[in-house]
Amino acid sequence: MKTQFARKFAVYLLLTIAVSLMLVPFYWMINTSLKSSVELLRTPPTMIPAELRFQNFLDALIKAPFLRYLSNTVFVAIAVVAVSTAVTVLAAFAFARLRFRGKTLLFFAVLGTMMVPQEMLIITNFMTVSKLGWMNSWQALIVPYCINPFNIYLLRQTFKQVPDELYLVSRVDGVSHFRYLQKVVLPLSKSSIVTTMILSTIWIWDSYAWPNLITTDDGKRLVSNGLQNAFTSDTGRIQYELQMAAATMVIVPLVLFFLLLRKYILSGMDKGGLKG
Amino acid sequence: MQVRLEQVTKTFAGSKNTQATAVKELDVTIASGKLVGLLGPSGCGKSTTLFMIAGIHDVSEGHIYFGDHDVTALPSDKRGVGIVFQNYALYPHLTVWDNIAFPLLNAKEMKKRLKQRFAELSPPMANFKAYIQRLVEEAAKLVELTAYLDRKPAELSGGQQQRVAIARAIVKNPSILLLDEPLSNLDARLRVQTRDEIKRIQKQTGITTVFVTHDQDEALSICDEVIILKDGVLQQQGPPQEVYDHPANQFVAEFLGSPQINLVGGSIKANKLYLGNEEWFALPESLSDQPVNIGVRYENIRPDRENRKQAFEATVTSIARTGGTSTVQVRLADGQPMRLHRDSDDVLQEGDRVRLYARPRTVYIFNAEGEKILQC
Amino acid sequence: MLKKKAARQARYDRSAYLYLLPALVLLAVFLLYPILNTFLTSFKNEYRFLTGEFAGFGLQNYADIFKDATFGRAIINTLFIAFVCIPASMVAALTISLLLNAIERWQGFYMTLFYLPQVTNVIAAGLVFAFMFNSNFGLVNTVLGWVGIDPVAWIKGEGIAASPKLYYEAYARCLFILFVYTVWQGISLKIILFMGGLQNINKQYYLAAKVDGTSSWRIIRKITLPLLSPTTVYVFITSVITAFKAYAQVISLFGSHYGPPGDDSKMMITLVGYMMDAMGDYLTPGSISKASAAAMILVLLVMLVTIVQFKLTKKRVHYN
Structure with a gap:
């Protein structure tokens, strides 16, 4: 009995140590983000800010212009989620339910592209986008993200789980495909659709390479790109307290997003998280 | 409406270019206004036949007539049939009311026809919504579910769910009602009760009804006529008692009657x-x-x-x-x-x-x- | 016969193509065409992006990048992430998962916390790590100071061009930072996947072993780990594939010159970094095609690992 208790205690202790270690960066980030620029330069650094300087967040928003980056990212994320959800739902429904020639071949094309590392696509997409004259445009930030083979696959699997008989009944009753999709399939697949929307949002929020390549205009930069170079002061010193405040503003929304929608994210995880 | 199958054959493509014949040269006439049972052991082609009448399966060879009208090439939504599946196929996210009203509100053709009928009503009704409400309530009353209109399917018993499915099939006033093994998912007590209910509803509405079952008891007890199939081939058709007393062959004699x-x-x-x-x-x-x-x-x-x-x-x-x-x-x-x-x-x-x-x-x-x- | 055909055709849903149209257009333009075009471009010698001219097909781009010392560094760093960082973070994740699996109360709470790195922006977290390793104001040196170790100049590159010894010391320090960050960043997903695998293992095995009085460690070694091996293979393969694509984390830790200040060798560059740099230099003739060749090497590596996965899965996944 005693050893049982000791063992349990040890397990919790080890887990707590591991979690604490893992949370250290979050602590250091928030700690730094609240220091004044004077306090920041103290060595050894203070473990808790002597004075909480929330002004850093405002400064970061205005200076970079980080507010601009944030609103750009939110705008792009909303646009991508809206368009790609529509595109994905329609295609997934066709693959799950409709009968047409070339279905197997096309579906294999979708599956095939899932295997290819997305990074290799960047080269040609860059060429395409520049030929279309889309450099530094919203289209370039939005359109290429609107196709996601994994989401098509995920939703097709979900749609296939809706019993055949529901479809057959609605066919016999003269309900159109679109109505059936709208009134039966979508409500029954709500949680999977929300999952794909969340995964898309995270995807945009974290994307770095593509937006970095096609935007040179500060007015169209996304948070990940803005973070890096924005906080160098006139003297060439990096203003860490502002950088960390900005990093906090990038990280915290997604953490909150996750905590609120945990159920959906974890359900899409097994397959989805690996893409990131 | 009379349903006539003329030399109807259904073959399915099997693996490696083989073909399986599910129904073979079936000649059957189902008289208007009757409750007819399609009866046979599993795999005899009875459900396939029902799905061909519904237009869910296409016909490989032969013709299907509704009255004088050849419907063989007509898609299912143009045939004006109502269908009830073994597993009820209710929309789980909708209430009973919404389930019953679903074909009325979501099928374009149907809505158009209803609007027309609404315009010609005498005495006229105040608004279209009230008209739909009346149709849904009538159907619900017929299956005795008026008290359950606000419930979701999951909150109903199997028998009640089956009655919702029937109400949904008849609310659009179909010319033919097709029931695919409607009682198999019910327990023994409910089965007897529900089958009498089906008989009553059919008599009350007078809709030509085809009822698929593998249970000879069910067919014998409520059908006006039974059609017995084996391996996709018609064995015998006639009123239950007559088929029972005068089986056409050893298969029918063995299949009907309990004990065997x-x-x-x-x-x-x-x-x-x-x-x-x-x-x-x-x-x-x-x-x-x-x-x-x-x-x-x-x-x-x-x-x-x-x-x-x-x-x-x-x-x-x-x-x-x-x-x-x-x-x-x-x-x-x-x-x-x-x-x-x-x-x-x-x-x-x-x-x-x-x-x-x-x-x-x-x-x-x-x-x-x-x-x-x-x-x- | 004619009638039969007509009836068949009516069964196809022609509207299906309308449903598919947006997806297919996007798929063709942004996924299928790039695969083909990048493949072709990698064989175009002296490809000029602006005019589209090139000096015939050949393997020159591949020869060029293999001669390039920076490409060699890119491959070594990428392999370091795949085969040093990944196994380490798998061991850590597996240990944590086994601990998590042993408890019931608070399990969800711990799992939520362990998941946080996964939803953290790669660049933002990288900047945090870089700052933690800051020589003067960083947390790491502070903690080292508590135990009496002198501050380490973690990200420092002055003078390294002249001295190979200094260079490799700086390189070792940077690898260590990359290691810490990669392990931290990748641990969440692995824990989730391992937990999924552990929960799929039939409890009966444990009960039988408990009744026999087998020790916990023996149960883990003889039952849990073998039964978990399909998950382990899956986690390893997918993590290695992710590692091959490493890019943003290096940028966030070391900046867009892939190294400590004062380094001009792109010390910490990765395969994708090499590709991105070549592409960023798109006006130089042959640069885009060199990027394509690097991309094809990436595809090749991913394919290789995928084949290994198929082989391993065939052999070992009978357990479930």
């Missing part, structure tokens, strides 16, 4: 019927000598006290008493068993030698191919 009919090996020699090895009686018609199977139902075998025709002797081997009746098993001279029903107060004992007879017109004689060659 007695089947005993025998033969015809010199125009006399032999039950086992024993001579039984002289045949009224002349037939060639051949081995035969003889079928007699339990209830048609009785003790013989007056030296009747079609009598034979046997030994009682066991008696199983179940309430008011007992099932008596006897052994013929050559050891073949037969069973019959008796009242429980009969004084039979195991080992008794008894004289029995088969009632006139209840002895079916089948040849080696299973065809009925005579009924005496």
Whole structure:
């Protein structure tokens, strides 16, 4: 009995140590983000800010212009989620339910592209986008993200789980495909659709390479790109307290997003998280 | 509306270019306003036939007519049929009301027709919504679910869910109602109750109804007519009692009736019927000598006290008493068993030698191919 | 015969192509065409992006990048992430998962916390790590100071061009930072996947072993780990594939010159970094095609690992 208790205690202790270690960066980030620029330069650094300087967040928003980056990212994320959800739902429904020639071949094309590392696509997409004259445009930030083979696959699997008989009944009753999709399939697949929307949002929020390549205009930069170079002061010193405040503003929304929608994210995880 | 199948064949493509024939050259006419059971063991093609009538499966060869109208190439939504599936196929996220109203509100053609009917109503109604409300309530009333309109399917019993499915199928006033194994998912008690309900609803609405089942009890108890299929081939069609009393072949005789009919090996020699090895009686018609199977139902075998025709002797081997009746098993001279029903107060004992007879017109004689060659 | 055909055709849903149209257009333009075009471009010698001219097909781009010392560094760093960082973070994740699996109360709470790195922006977290390793104001040196170790100049590159010894010391320090960050960043997903695998293992095995009085460690070694091996293979393969694509984390830790200040060798560059740099230099003739060749090497590596996965899965996944 005693050893049982000791063992349990040890397990919790080890887990707590591991979690604490893992949370250290979050602590250091928030700690730094609240220091004044004077306090920041103290060595050894203070473990808790002597004075909480929330002004850093405002400064970061205005200076970079980080507010601009944030609103750009939110705008792009909303646009991508809206368009790609529509595109994905329609295609997934066709693959799950409709009968047409070339279905197997096309579906294999979708599956095939899932295997290819997305990074290799960047080269040609860059060429395409520049030929279309889309450099530094919203289209370039939005359109290429609107196709996601994994989401098509995920939703097709979900749609296939809706019993055949529901479809057959609605066919016999003269309900159109679109109505059936709208009134039966979508409500029954709500949680999977929300999952794909969340995964898309995270995807945009974290994307770095593509937006970095096609935007040179500060007015169209996304948070990940803005973070890096924005906080160098006139003297060439990096203003860490502002950088960390900005990093906090990038990280915290997604953490909150996750905590609120945990159920959906974890359900899409097994397959989805690996893409990131 | 009358439904007529003319030489209807359905083949499915199997693996490696093989083809499986599910229904073969089926010729059947279903009279208008009748409740007709499509009956057969699983895999006999009865559901396939129903789906072809619904337009869910296409017809490989042959034609289907609704009245005089050839609907073979018509898509299912243009056929004006209502369908009910074994698993009810209710929309789980919608209330009973929404489920019933679904075909009215979500099918374009239907809505157009309803609007027209609404415009021609006399006396006119205030608004279209109220008209839909009335149709839904009428359907709900017919299946006695008025009190459950706000519930979700998951909050209903199996029988109630099935009635919602029926209401949804009939609310659009279909010319034909198709029921695919509507009772299989219900427990025994609900099954009896629901099947009587189906009978009542069908009589009340007068919609031509095709009812698929593998349970002969169900079909016999409520159908105006039964159509019996085996391996996609029509075996017999007719009113239940008639098919029961006059089976066309050994398959039908065996398939119908519970408990299953007695089947005993025998033969015809010199125009006399032999039950086992024993001579039984002289045949009224002349037939060639051949081995035969003889079928007699339990209830048609009785003790013989007056030296009747079609009598034979046997030994009682066991008696199983179940309430008011007992099932008596006897052994013929050559050891073949037969069973019959008796009242429980009969004084039979195991080992008794008894004289029995088969009632006139209840002895079916089948040849080696299973065809009925005579009924005496 | 004619009628039969008509009836068949009516069964196809022609509207299906309308449903598919947007997806197919996007798929063709942004996924299928790039695969084909990048493949072709990698064989175009002296490809000029602006005019589309090139000096015939050949293997020159591949020859060029293999001669390039920076490409060699890119491959080594990428392999370091795949085969040093990934196994380490798998061991850590597996240990944590086994601990998590042993508890019931608070399990969800711990799992939520362990999941946080996964939803953290790669660049933002990288900047945090870089700052933690800051020589003067960083947390790491502070903690080292508590135990009496002198501050380490973690990200420092002055003078390294002249001295190979200094160069490799700086390189070792940077690898260590990359290691710490990669392990931290990748641990969440692995824990989730391992937990999924552990929960799929039939409890009966454990009960039988418990009844026999087998020790916990023996149960883990003899039952849990073998039964978990399909998950382990899956986690390893998918993590290695992710590692091959490493890019943003190096940028966030070391900046867009892939190294400590003062380094001009792109010390910490990765395969994708090499590709991105070549592409960023798109006006130089042959640069885009060199990027394509690097991309094809990436595809090749991913394919190789995928084939290994198929082989391993065939052999070992009978357990479930």
